[in-house]
Amino acid sequence: MFDTLSDKLQGIFSGLRGRGKLTPADIDKAMRGIRLSLLEADVSLPVVKQLTTAIKERATGDEVMSSITPDQQVVRIVNEELTRLMGGTKVGLAMAPSPPTVILMVGLQGSGKTTCTAKLARLLLNDGRAPLMVACDVYRPAAMEQLAVLGAQVGVPVHMDTGSTDPVAIARGGIALAKRTGRDVVIVDTAGRLSIDDAMMAELVAIRDTVKPTSVVLVVDAMTGQTAVEVASAFDAAVQFDGVVLSKLDGDARGGAALSIRAVTGKPILFVGTGEKVDALEPFHPDRMASRILGMGDVLSLIEKAEQTVDVDDAKRIEERLRGGNLTLDDFLEQLQQVRKMGPLGQIMGMIPGFSKAAKMKDVEVDERRIDRIEAIINSMTMPERKRADIINGSRRRRIALGSGTTVQEVNQLLAQFKQMQKLMKRMGKGGMPSLPMG
Amino acid sequence: MTEQKGEDGHAAFATLFGLDAPLEESTPEGGARRGFLRRFKESLTKPRQAISPQLAGVYASKLVNEATWEDLEEALITADCGMPATMDLVDALRAQAGEGRITSGTGLARALTDEIGTRLASKPPRIELGHDPTVVLVVGVNGSGKTTTIGKLAHQLSSLGQTVIIGAGDTFRAAAVEQLAVWADRAGADIVRQSPGADPGAVAFDAVAAGRARNADVVLIDTAGRLQTQNNLMEELRKVSGVVGKAMEGAPHHVLLVIDATTGQNGLSQARLFSEAVPVSGLVLTKLDGVARGGIVLAIHRELGIPVVMVGVGEAVEDLQPFDARAFADAIFSPDSGSGE
Numbered sequence: 046m047f048d049t050l051s052d053k054l055q056g057i058f059s060g061l062r063g064r065g066k067l068t069p070a071d072i073d074k075a076m077r078g079i080r081l082s083l084l085e086a087d088v089s090l091p092v093v094k095q096l097t098t099a100i101k102e103r104a105t106g107d108e109v110m111s112s113i114t115p116d117q118q119v120v121r122i123v124n125e126e127l128t129r130l131m132g133g134t135k136v137g138l139a140m141a142p143s144p145p146t147v148i149l150m151v152g153l154q155g156s157g158k159t160t161c162t163a164k165l166a167r168l169l170l171n172d173g174r175a176p177l178m179v180a181c182d183v184y185r186p187a188a189m190e191q192l193a194v195l196g197a198q199v200g201v202p203v204h205m206d207t208g209s210t211d212p213v214a215i216a217r218g219g220i221a222l223a224k225r226t227g228r229d230v231v232i233v234d235t236a237g238r239l240s241i242d243d244a245m246m247a248e249l250v251a252i253r254d255t256v257k258p259t260s261v262v263l264v265v266d267a268m269t270g271q272t273a274v275e276v277a278s279a280f281d282a283a284v285q286f287d288g289v290v291l292s293k294l295d296g297d298a299r300g301g302a303a304l305s306i307r308a309v310t311g312k313p314i315l316f317v318g319t320g321e322k323v324d325a326l327e328p329f330h331p332d333r334m335a336s337r338i339l340g341m342g343d344v345l346s347l348i349e350k351a352e353q354t355v356d357v358d359d360a361k362r363i364e365e366r367l368r369g370g371n372l373t374l375d376d377f378l379e380q381l382q383q384v385r386k387m388g389p390l391g392q393i394m395g396m397i398p399g400f401s402k403a404a405k406m407k408d409v410e411v412d413e414r415r416i417d418r419i420e421a422i423i424n425s426m427t428m429p430e431r432k433r434a435d436i437i438n439g440s441r442r443r444r445i446a447l448g449s450g451t452t453v454q455e456v457n458q459l460l461a462q463f464k465q466m467q468k469l470m471k472r473m474g475k476g477g478m479p480s481l482p483m484g
Numbered sequence: 485m486t487e488q489k490g491e492d493g494h495a496a497f498a499t500l501f502g503l504d505a506p507l508e509e510s511t512p513e514g515g516a517r518r519g520f521l522r523r524f525k526e527s528l529t530k531p532r533q534a535i536s537p538q539l540a541g542v543y544a545s546k547l548v549n550e551a552t553w554e555d556l557e558e559a560l561i562t563a564d565c566g567m568p569a570t571m572d573l574v575d576a577l578r579a580q581a582g583e584g585r586i587t588s589g590t591g592l593a594r595a596l597t598d599e600i601g602t603r604l605a606s607k608p609p610r611i612e613l614g615h616d617p618t619v620v621l622v623v624g625v626n627g628s629g630k631t632t633t634i635g636k637l638a639h640q641l642s643s644l645g646q647t648v649i650i651g652a653g654d655t656f657r658a659a660a661v662e663q664l665a666v667w668a669d670r671a672g673a674d675i676v677r678q679s680p681g682a683d684p685g686a687v688a689f690d691a692v693a694a695g696r697a698r699n700a701d702v703v704l705i706d707t708a709g710r711l712q713t714q715n716n717l718m719e720e721l722r723k724v725s726g727v728v729g730k731a732m733e734g735a736p737h738h739v740l741l742v743i744d745a746t747t748g749q750n751g752l753s754q755a756r757l758f759s760e761a762v763p764v765s766g767l768v769l770t771k772l773d774g775v776a777r778g779g780i781v782l783a784i785h786r787e788l789g790i791p792v793v794m795v796g797v798g799e800a801v802e803d804l805q806p807f808d809a810r811a812f813a814d815a816i817f818s819p820d821s822g823s824g825e
Contacts, residue, residue, distance in 0.1 A: 186667060188659075272564070296750065297713045
């Protein structure tokens with residue numbers, strides 16, 4: 046049921062190839078598919094309508110009707126329209142001409158403000174700036190302590206006053222402290238609040254008027270549904286935010302909220318939160334987000350991730366050995382581990398076009414466990430065995446199975462697969478590095 | 485009036501926990517119940533106001549025609565019900581209209597709230613106690629409101645005379661234990677905790693062991709927020725649940741999945757994958773006090789049949805309430821809930 050939009054469109058259009066002409070009924074069917082797909086991605090309904098109208102107009106034009114691959118044309122159009130609506134190019138955070146730059150973090154309860162505050166501080170610190178974090182959440186128990194702990198983790202000082210119940214005074218104190226101690230960016234964390242809570246919104250306005258922020262940043266949970274636009278509009282009406290951080294994007298949420306907020310308020314998405322650790326905050330790429338909403342995968346992010354995690358020297362060494370035609374079980378294991386370093390398999394698979402996550406989650410989980418077993422099997426082999434797989438006879442297989450907690454059949458299976466791979470390598474001769482058979 | 489609310493809440497919670505109603509409420513039971521429903525509905529009027537422009541149009545129509553059905557469909561989608569649940573509901577109501585049972589907008593309104601109420605009430609919400617102790621595991625994604633829910637739940641249990649032990653199983657998030665300690669203190673509950681970064685399974689085991697040793701009635705176990713796609717963390721959760729089962733046979737007796745009412749279609753994935761890891765027995769819908777309508781529970785109920793047991797409708801301790809399907813349907817989808825009958 047979670048087919049990607051591209052799959053859906055291919056389904057609609059595949060029967061039409063060669064007929065040369067699309068009927069209005071075909072287009073309507075395609076539009077329904079697009080509408081459903083966008084709604085499943087939590088794009089807000091008015092934005093969905095706006096999009097489907099624009100897409101329909103282009104889809105009934107010549108560029109699709111006369112194409113021999115109308116399905117791909119429509120996907121391309123949808124992708125373009127989404128990217129356009131999301132603002133085209135990425136936007137950074139504005140810095141004040143004269144320090145300190147003040148960033149005010151706002152949002153609903155549980156959207157991830159405090160975590161994002163720390164992540165942002167770390168990013169700025171790595172950029173050579175001297176940030177200060179200010180803890181203004183006087184309501185949630187231990188909220189200030191949370192920021193203090195995170196501050197210690199990222200190495201950024203925190204201004205707080207656990208005895209105070211006046212967030213405006215704490216904010217004022219934070220700015221004064223930054224000026225006194227030469228901190229050039231102040232990030233003010235505030236309590237989560239409902240957009241309809243007038244008293245709390247008034248407090249936010251008071252904080253804003255006191256700290257006079259360079260930017261007000263709204264933190265939005267990527268899993269937010271149809272209310273995203275209302276919430277964003279309400280915060281915009283009260284404190285006029287300048288940009289959005291989309292948090293918790295490392296799950297399988299498609300993040301339609303981002304598109305909706307951008308489309309309705311015109312405010313750019315600045316960063317996305319992509320993990321639990323304090324370094325998991327990345328710049329936002331509108332085109333990649335478009336692919337994600339479409340369920341078309343995110344090849345660019347995958348390549349980036351691979352570049353970050355795969356050790357170039359290791360990869361070269363393995364490649365050289367492959368060219369020589371003698372792949373060992375050690376190399377095989379190493380390659381497996383490199384893939385795993387990139388993150389949970391499910392997350393990686395989700396970035397590959399054609400793998401709709403939810404539908405294939407079960408298979409992926411099984412794979413993860415299978416790889417554990419393969420690792421265990423190879424780890425139970427002696428060094429000579431790993432170098433020359435053909436010396437592994439029956440009694441060695443029994444020992445390996447016993448040592449790795451698997452069965453002889455599994456060991457046999459792995460060795461057979463490995464043999465096949467070796468053959469493949471030899472045949473490929475001087476070709477590049479092949480990818481692993483993951484299935 | 486304030487006192488009245490508290491008593492109403494007690495009665496409803498006593499029912500939720502399968503306990504005898506507290507003594508002071510042997511007064512006319514119907515009256516107390518109505519009062520509680522009113523409060524529940526009052527606290528839900530805000531989300532209704534957000535949806536009313538759309539539904540108001542539907543309900544105002546004299547005739548039910550194709551445009552009415554489309555408007556209704558859109559209203560349900562905007563409430564985050566999701567496409568399959570929306571189509572189910574619309575089809576069911578269309579069938580009723582086909583039999584001539586719905587002819588006007590007001591008729592449609594009544595049929596819609598009836599339909600939603602009936603669907604969600606297929607299982608009455610219960611968190612039965614009666615084990616020694618009853619162990620409740622609370623799970624959910626980051627920021628959904630697990631810790632706050634535990635705090636409020638502990639408070640309700642304490643005020644019903646139950647002794648509560650809280651296991652601070654979120655050893656990952658900075659200051660999560662401190663946050664829970666404040667809640668435990670407010671509720672007069674004991675807390676079992678270890679240092680940050682400790683094994684959550686060990687904390688859970690200790691909490692259950694402490695519950696047995698001290699003859700507690702209920703052990704509430706907090707867990708770290710985790711996105712449902714993080715396989716290693718879901719595996720950890722499975723382990724925590726397993727360890728609890730080792731500490732006491734048959735435990736955990738209840739696993740509550742906490743879902744933020746602003747959650748969109750991802751909520752379905754949350755319910756699916758958390759259920760695969762641990763035996764989720766009930767949903768807690770939090771933060772229903774904003775513009776959120778929480779329609780995702782309809783989608784979850786449709787696919788997985790997991791009942792909603794409690795809703796959080798505000799910041800105050802007594803704003804966590806047992807779920808009432810009818811009141812929920814009325815408050816969110818009924819045209820006249822704002823005026824309070």
